[in-house]
Amino acid sequence: SQLTTRIKEYIDAHYTEPLKLENIAQALSCSVPYLAHTFKDATGYSPIQYAIRRRIGLAQTLLISSDYSATRIATMVGYDNTNYFNSLFTRIVGTTPIRYRKKYLESLHGERDQI
Secondary structure (H helix, E strand, O other): OHHHHHHHHHHHHHOOOOOOHHHHHHHOOOOHHHHHHHHHHHHOOOHHHHHHHHHHHHHHHHHHHOOOOHHHHHHHOOOOOHHHHHHHHHHHHOOOHHHHHHHHHHHHHHHHHHO
């Protein structure tokens, strides 16, 4: 629906900032329950789950494309609490941020050896 698209666009533009359903609903001129229900029906995720996945996706990109520390990346993607970020990352990705980077670099090194 058009509202779902607008919600995604809002989250995509603001996902590294603190997000509250109340703020999203206010920005889009709808109620919190309507916003949450409409988005979840269309995507299978709550708006906050979608924002978390966007943040973790950006963190994955930063881990493999930069030398920033996991703590710095956590802050860059919107988390002030590094332990919370590590816990979410591990739950969603299946490994810690540092192990994720290490596995990526090892696989990249392996490809270089084969060439």
